[in-house]
Amino acid sequence: MKCIVGLGNPGRKYKDTRHNVGFMVIDELLQRHQWELNKKKFSGKYAMEHISMEKVILLKPQTFMNLSGESIRPLMDYYNIAVEDVLVIYDDLDLPTGKIRLRQKGGHGGHNGIRSTIDHLGTKEFKRMRIGVGRPTTPIPVVDYVLASFSKEQQEDVIMSIKQSADACEYWLQNSFLEVMNEYNN
Template identity: 40%
Template structure:
């Protein structure tokens, strides 16, 4: 079994926050691949699905971001899932909006959810880094990540989370480079080649829209 973890904060107040794009990504995976209804266990909301012939437990910790690792560790221990089969979807300040990168291990870059998972489970899990862009100045970071996506951002968020769901089987099979490339091509086909932060000029390269 694989464990796909989406990071976010529980409750309607945070539902559309940039910090919750990990929740949005795994919600879309469950919608695309069906499976059992959401259940409350492991201090989280969980759903079991089959992706590319692989059993996957989807987990959304309900502990708030900075305690995410407690829920992840409970589920990992219960199902005896090796850390190499744990994939975490989260918001990445250091990537431009609408960009995605996959890596195993590495630093936590100040992300409290990753810090908690590393403390409870170890560091060598797969990270799906979903770019939300940096606001430009450190004092603006908290308001940026805990702010809702702007109306102009919602189309790329929908296209990106849908692409993640469409190609999730590659992640379940460990084909990280192929997954990352498929996402890049899908977003390029939609015209999302140079997405700006809110307040910056332009949002979508119309010449490449498809």
């Protein structure tokens, strides 16, 4: 069984913000397969389904970003999901809007959702997909920037990156993560 986790903040207030691109990828996968997040447990909402003969859980932690690991770890423990079968999707300021990057492991890079995940999993060695949201071009605090919606100029790139990220998730269910990285890290 594999687990795809989209990081974000719950609630309408945060729905279309830069910090919620992880949630947006989960929403894209749900829409493609006509599924719903029909389970509530482990401080999260999730769906357990099959894609391409692979059992998969799609998880949206409901803990708010900075406590994401508090949702991921209990779900992994309950379903006996190995850390190598987890993919965490999140926003990245250091990538231009619309770019995606996949990695097999790494640090938190200042991202509090990933920091919490590392703390709760007890390892930095889990798969991740970073989706670029760019850096602010005006003097605005980073917190305000990531909690704001994408600009009109960014919309097309964001939509493309969400679709590409969902494609990469589906590809991972049939291929090794190294193959996914080779295909989508270009």
